[in-house]
Every structure is written in structure tokens, then in C-alpha cells.
Amino acid sequence: MNSLSTGKYLPNPRIPVLFSAAVLAAALLPLIMDPFTTISATNVFIYIVITLSWALFSGPTQYISIATAAFFGIGIYTSALAGELMPFPLVVCLGGVVSFVLALLVGLSTLRLKGMYFTIFTFGLSELIRHFVLWWEVVMTGTVGRWVVSVDPIPVYYTMLVILVVTISFCFFIGRSRYGLALRSIGQSEEAADHMGINITAVKINVFAITAFFAGATGSTMATRWTYIDPSIAFNPLFSFMPVLMAIFGGIGSITGQIIGAAVLTLLADLLLTEFPYYYMLIYGIILVVVILFLPGGIVGLWDSMKKRRRTETNENT
Amino acid sequence: MKVRTPFSLFTVFIALLALIVIFPISSYAAKDKIRIGTAISLSGPYSAGAGMTQIPNYKLWVDEVNAKGGLYIKELKKKLPIELIIYDDKSDTGTVVKLVEQLILKDKVDFILPPWGTAMHFAIAPVINKYKYPVIGPTISSEKLREIAHKVPYFFGMLNMPREQAAGLVEILEEVGVKKAALIYVADAYGIEWSSKVAPELGLKKIDMPIFKSYPLDTKDISPLLKTIASADVDAVLCMSYPNDTFLITKQMKEMGYNPKLLYLGVGVAFPVYKQMFGGPDVIEGIMGAGAWNPKVPYPGAKDWYDRHVKKWNKEPDFWASAFAYASLQVLEQSIEKVGLDRKKVRDYIASNTFPTVIGPVRFEGGFNVQSPGEIGQWQKGQFEIVASKAKRTAKPIYPKPPWPPEKAK
Numbered sequence: 055m056n057s058l059s060t061g062k063y064l065p066n067p068r069i070p071v072l073f074s075a076a077v078l079a080a081a082l083l084p085l086i087m088d089p090f091t092t093i094s095a096t097n098v099f100i101y102i103v104i105t106l107s108w109a110l111f112s113g114p115t116q117y118i119s120i121a122t123a124a125f126f127g128i129g130i131y132t133s134a135l136a137g138e139l140m141p142f143p144l145v146v147c148l149g150g151v152v153s154f155v156l157a158l159l160v161g162l163s164t165l166r167l168k169g170m171y172f173t174i175f176t177f178g179l180s181e182l183i184r185h186f187v188l189w190w191e192v193v194m195t196g197t198v199g200r201w202v203v204s205v206d207p208i209p210v211y212y213t214m215l216v217i218l219v220v221t222i223s224f225c226f227f228i229g230r231s232r233y234g235l236a237l238r239s240i241g242q243s244e245e246a247a248d249h250m251g252i253n254i255t256a257v258k259i260n261v262f263a264i265t266a267f268f269a270g271a272t273g274s275t276m277a278t279r280w281t282y283i284d285p286s287i288a289f290n291p292l293f294s295f296m297p298v299l300m301a302i303f304g305g306i307g308s309i310t311g312q313i314i315g316a317a318v319l320t321l322l323a324d325l326l327l328t329e330f331p332y333y334y335m336l337i338y339g340i341i342l343v344v345v346i347l348f349l350p351g352g353i354v355g356l357w358d359s360m361k362k363r364r365r366t367e368t369n370e371n372t
Numbered sequence: 373m374k375v376r377t378p379f380s381l382f383t384v385f386i387a388l389l390a391l392i393v394i395f396p397i398s399s400y401a402a403k404d405k406i407r408i409g410t411a412i413s414l415s416g417p418y419s420a421g422a423g424m425t426q427i428p429n430y431k432l433w434v435d436e437v438n439a440k441g442g443l444y445i446k447e448l449k450k451k452l453p454i455e456l457i458i459y460d461d462k463s464d465t466g467t468v469v470k471l472v473e474q475l476i477l478k479d480k481v482d483f484i485l486p487p488w489g490t491a492m493h494f495a496i497a498p499v500i501n502k503y504k505y506p507v508i509g510p511t512i513s514s515e516k517l518r519e520i521a522h523k524v525p526y527f528f529g530m531l532n533m534p535r536e537q538a539a540g541l542v543e544i545l546e547e548v549g550v551k552k553a554a555l556i557y558v559a560d561a562y563g564i565e566w567s568s569k570v571a572p573e574l575g576l577k578k579i580d581m582p583i584f585k586s587y588p589l590d591t592k593d594i595s596p597l598l599k600t601i602a603s604a605d606v607d608a609v610l611c612m613s614y615p616n617d618t619f620l621i622t623k624q625m626k627e628m629g630y631n632p633k634l635l636y637l638g639v640g641v642a643f644p645v646y647k648q649m650f651g652g653p654d655v656i657e658g659i660m661g662a663g664a665w666n667p668k669v670p671y672p673g674a675k676d677w678y679d680r681h682v683k684k685w686n687k688e689p690d691f692w693a694s695a696f697a698y699a700s701l702q703v704l705e706q707s708i709e710k711v712g713l714d715r716k717k718v719r720d721y722i723a724s725n726t727f728p729t730v731i732g733p734v735r736f737e738g739g740f741n742v743q744s745p746g747e748i749g750q751w752q753k754g755q756f757e758i759v760a761s762k763a764k765r766t767a768k769p770i771y772p773k774p775p776w777p778p779e780k781a782k
Contacts, residue, residue, distance in 0.1 A: 090477035093470060192559045192586060196568065197516070199491060199561050204498050207473075280466050282494040284561070287465050327467075328474065331414055331460040 077219055084208050092211045098320045099214040100272055103221045105316040107268035108297035110225050111261050113306050114237040118173045120294040124180035125153040125266040127288035129273025137203035146274045153270025154263050161259035184289035198284045205278035213275050221268050225309050303345050305354030314353050409457040409481035411471035413488055416463025422488035426697045428685050433701040446712045461487055465495035472496050476503045482713050490514050490561050497527045506719040508700035511693050515565050521739035526719050529740040530696045532747050538569035540760040546577045548771035550607040554583035557612035566612035595624045608634035615640035626776050633772035636660040642691035653754035658773035663692030664747035664758040668766045674730040691756040699729035
């Protein structure tokens, strides 16, 4: 694994420099912009993180998971339960760890499932957890909702920025590591990967659990902004489907595409929601349908094909 | 040769930041209107309630205020019209919190009007308190919020709370001579809190409670539970229910032909649609429900508001919280006209005065309206009559409940 630190897998030496510059700019954002911009940006970061973490596993392996809401919700409940007991950064880590452990257990028992069975199982999982938590709250605690200790937007912003940077770096490096290669070969042919000596179960479970860590940590962070949660809020199935949509929208095959998909759709949703409150869903739906029908490679795919066309044109001219 | 810039991570970041920066360019203008904003459910499960109880009253109020030139603002010595900004919170607490912050930070509204439902009020209470915006919530019924009311001094609750309501309900049972009652509740904040207050009250009055059960929020068939109740031979059936299950229980009880001497249901009974949906007013004769308001109440302006509402929207307001929603606007209006646009002063004024409204005099104690204990209504000849509390009665309770009318031949 030492190849990760040597840098020989970096295709472009400018990327780390520019990435750091972008992070620095993002870090300065709350100082120069008005408070609501910070809140908007935080929202964008959440969706980027859950999209990246979803696509990290489901993209290359083609195991379509719709359990993101389960891990996100576990993070939210961790925050609600532990928020008063420990400092905020620790709560966030704990949220991630709890989700990680859960994903590990789930992975151990189910990642031998394949295709549609796996997808349906992951959906069932988040529903199961939601109903379990609901039952627990009603029968054991005699309530349904909980308050979460509120944290100011600025610390939440920086926490999300840290999670975002870690997630992007992680996705970037894992895509270029032996693990990334293993994930892709599982996606292409699981049997072949197995015969080549890849411990497919270990790879799948580990990566699945790590992606759950990011979703859980994000949930823990966001719960402090929502201040009130109940099982249907925390385990809202929307959080399972949005990352899938966003990744497809932007271009499922690249980190860039996933980031663009998440950012554009989040900002678009915010804009439509406030500008066209009555037609918001309609417009949003039409845009999604158009992109999925006409741009199979997502927004990034469009960009690539434009570049290719331009290149062929310049070649023809010379 | 053309230099190709790789479209990669950094470009994304730059584009992303640019989007974020360009996005919220807001306009600033001189103070020529009062901006009032609300994030409320235009879509999702809460939208039916919001569209019934709150939004029509918000719009009615704004139109009326603007028709008379606006609200008089003392420090400017003139009337300012109201501009109402409505956002859709999608019945989602994450969205409502974000939109309320957008209203406060970006749209820079002067005041916030609340969303619909207990969960949404819970979600915004800490937010509006942090930014010091006084909000009077008409559709929250929760003891839990009352317990933490001192932590959110900018939040006010308008509706009657389970504690007083439970006492009022059980008082009627005692009055008419109920000896045995079944208590069922929806497994949601509303049902849990209400049943936990009603159950001990029944015990205090020595009313037997052989059945005490919950059912899930999205129940589609409740007949097994109703059969159990029917075989338990109780006098009264009390359901701490939300609109969908209120309708379901009524429908299935009627189909079964099970007719307890007293039937009480929660939110939904007081909705005007309830009158028609089971085949006309004589079907629901004698059913009791949460909420107690009708145009016969003796408060100044009450009948007038009812008429204006019917005229503007071509439909009756609901008899549950509609009047409370309008009354909360009256409280806000009176406070602003008294002390101006300073939100701290408005908050203090609301907290320490009594306001004449369409639901009678409103006064807040510990953040909650102490208007009257127990508000129960009963359908009698197509009218939603107030039967509790005794002092507010517009009719005597009917007991026992008349039998379901025989199914009409079609």
C-alpha cells in the first residue's frame, strides 16, 4: 500500500496544488461571504459527500446500494444520543464509527448477495432500521422525536469541509490503488476477480463499511443543524436515492462527475424550491429525465464528447 | 498547438465556489414594506393540513392588512404594506430549518410565520430563538415543548395542550356517566403525548380502561383493533388520532355497525370535509373531536372572520386550529402596531399582554396560551358544537351517541 504515498499514481502534478488552493478558498469562504452562503455551501458539501461515498462502492462494483439513508440516519441518531455527552468533533467521529460497524456487520452477512437481491436488501435494511427505531422510541422511551444539541453554522461548515476533503482524497487515492483496481474487476467479472486471487469478500466489505463511515459522519454533523429528528426524518429514503441520481446526473464514472452532479442538483433544487415553490418538483423532474435520456454519461460525458468532437475538428482542419 | 486544460478536480472546485458566491445576490431596498416570510408545507404529508389551517389565513390576513394600507409603524409614523414570502418546506424538517435561515439571513424578513404541525414547530423553535424572531405557533400540541419553553423564549404556543385537553375530555365522560373506556392512539408524537395524559385522568375519575393500545401512523386497516374493542363492551371509545386514521376509524366503525355510547377522535373530526365524507351530517351525529370553535362563539370579530374566510376561499375554515392560526396573526398585528418592528420589543409585548382575538382573549404564560382548559367539540345536526369546557359550551353534549343511520339504497 506504500504506493499511495509515493505519488507515482498521480496523473497530473498540478492537481494537489490546485486542490489545496480550492480547499483554502473554501476555508476562507465564511470569512468573506454572508452567513447564508455558508449554510448553502454546507448543504452542497453534504450531498457531495454522500454521492461520493455511494459511488465509491457502487460505481465500480455495480452493486447498487440504496442503504445510504440507513447509515446517514444512524449518524443522526448517534448525534441525538451522544450530543450532550461529548464534544462535537467526537460526536461526528462516533457517528461515522457506528455506521462503519453496522455496515461491517451488514456486509459480512449480505455482500454475498448479488445484483437485484443486494439492492432490494439494502433498501429493506434502511426500512428495517427505521421501523425498529420507531418501535423502540414508542415502546421504550414513550416518544418519537428527539432534540439534537444545536451547533452554529460555521463550525458545522468547517466540519463538513473536513469530511469533504477526506472523502475526496480517499476516493481519489482508492481509485488509483490496488483496492480500486480490485473493485473495478469485481464490477466487470466477480468470478474472474476471485480466480485472480482477489479476496473479493474482504474488499467489498471493507470499502462498503468505509463509505458508510462518511455517510454516518455526515449524518451526525447535519443532525446538529436540524435540531429535531424522528425516525422518518432521520431515515428518509430520499437520502438513499439522491446520491444515485446525483452520480448518474454528473457522470458516475469519475469523481469530477459525481461532485458536479451533487453540486449542480443541490443548488438547482435550492433555487427551484425558493423561486418556483409550486412547480419545483415538475421542473426538477423534467431536468432529470432529459439528462438521463440524452446524456447517458452525465454532464461529464457531455463535456468529454464535446472535447472529442473539437479534437476531431481540429485534426480535420490541419 | 492549443493547450488543453484538463477538466478535473480543481476546475470543479472553482466552478463550485463560483456558483456558491454568485448564487445568493440579494437586493437591499429602503424600508417601504414589511417583509414577512414563511416556510410551510406546499407538498408532502403536511400540505393538506397546512393548506387547510394556515395558508388561507396567512393570505387572508395579508390581503386585509394591505387593503387598509398596511400596518402602522410607530417609529416611521406611517403605514407599511406587508410582503409575504412563502417557501415550500416539503414537509421535511431539514428543509424547514434551512429555509427559515434563508428567510432570516438572505431575505432579511422582519417576521416569520410558522410552518404546520408539531414536528415542524419543534424544528424551527431553536432556530428562530437563536436569531431572536418571535413566532406564535398555532398547530403544535405538545407537553414536551412546554417543558423546554424557557429555553426558547421567542417561541409561543397557541393551541391547547394535552394536559388541559385531557382533563376537559375526561370531565365530559364523568358528566355523562361513562364507566368503561377504550383508549387507542396513533404512534406519533401527538398520540403518544395525548394518551399519556388521558390515561391517568381516567384513573383519577375511576373510569375503567380495559384497552390501551397504539397503532402505527400509516395504518390502512384498523378493523382487528376495533373488533377487540367491540367485544370489550366499553361505553366510550377514545382515539388520539391524526386526520387519516380519524377518517379510517370512522369509516370502519360505521361499516362494522359498532356504535359505542361515546366516540371521540382527534384531529380531523373538526374539518368541514368530515361532515360530508361518510354520507352527510346525520351519519356523524354525536361524534366528538378535538377542537372547539364555531362562528357562534361570543368573541368580537369571530363571526366576521368566519364570513370573510368563507367569502374569500369559498369554503369553511376548519373548526380545529384555523381560528387559532388567524388569532396568532391578530396577536402579531396588535404587537407590531404597538411597539414597532423591533423584534425584542415585540417578543416582550407578546409575552406580557392580553390580546382580544377570534378565539377570545389570548394571554401567554410560560410561552403558552392559557386561554381555556379543554376544547372538545361534537357534531350536532351538521354543526360543530362546543361541548367542553363547560363555560364555553354552545350546546349540551349528546349522550349516548345516536346509532349509525341505515345504509341508503343506491
